[in-house]
Amino acid sequence: MVGDLKAAAPALPVDRTQLEQLAGWIKERPLWLAASTHAGEEEIVARVHRQVGANHPGLLTIIVPRHPARGDAIHAMLTARGLYVAQRRRGEPITDQTDVYLADTMGELGLFYSLAGIAFIGGSLVAKGGHNPFEAARLDCAVLYGPDTRNCTRMAAELAAAGAAETVSDTDGLARAVAALLGDGPLRAERSTAAKRVALAGSDILDAVLMRLAPWLDRLAPLEGHADPSRRLRA
Numbered sequence: 001m002v003g004d005l006k007a008a009a010p011a012l013p014v015d016r017t018q019l020e021q022l023a024g025w026i027k028e029r030p031l032w033l034a035a036s037t038h039a040g041e042e043e044i045v046a047r048v049h050r051q052v053g054a055n056h057p058g059l060l061t062i063i064v065p066r067h068p069a070r071g072d073a074i075h076a077m078l079t080a081r082g083l084y085v086a087q088r089r090r091g092e093p094i095t096d097q098t099d100v101y102l103a104d105t106m107g108e109l110g111l112f113y114s115l116a117g118i119a120f121i122g123g124s125l126v127a128k129g130g131h132n133p134f135e136a137a138r139l140d141c142a143v144l145y146g147p148d149t150r151n152c153t154r155m156a157a158e159l160a161a162a163g164a165a166e167t168v169s170d171t172d173g174l175a176r177a178v179a180a181l182l183g184d185g186p187l188r189a190e191r192s193t194a195a196k197r198v199a200l201a202g203s204d205i206l207d208a209v210l211m212r213l214a215p216w217l218d219r220l221a222p223l224e225g226h227a228d229p230s231r232r233l234r235a
Contacts (some may be wrong), residue, residue, distance in 0.1 A: 069100060144174065
């Protein structure tokens, strides 16, 4: 087996203008990101915010739900728990009173990975199989995820072997992991550097796949005459 092609994907796009605006709103506040979350995980994230915030004043939690259409329901749940929420889809800014920034938009995950530095990858504390942790690793995040990573087993194993990620099993475990990373800058830098190194190594997988395919492509080429052989592959 050559590897997982998802590991060869390029870094997610980042809108630098938006990044500067968000950084200006947040200033020096401690923050972390819960990315690609599913139903049941936002409740865990809300409890983690309360636990971690007790020792990290001004904590900002960013939630990027896997399905933005759930944004209003997540907003209602968070506000019912007494949290002050700014909702990106409504154009609400982050203020000093904001506890949770709910980024319920499409195509902006790279922006929030670049901003946060600490990322919990959702779909892993509920039975969804997790999501691609290399996306966070490529953008300088220390990576956390739950025990269910069956959709990205090899990537999770490579990160774990490099000491670049941590598996958490519940609310308390996630709160301890987030608090440890917020309180230890060198640990956070060590984890994020190791994670990026592992993720960038995965970019070689596409080249390896193409090398495996090359003999077959060479055999197909005569069938096309002088036509562009890529047309056959696109058909």
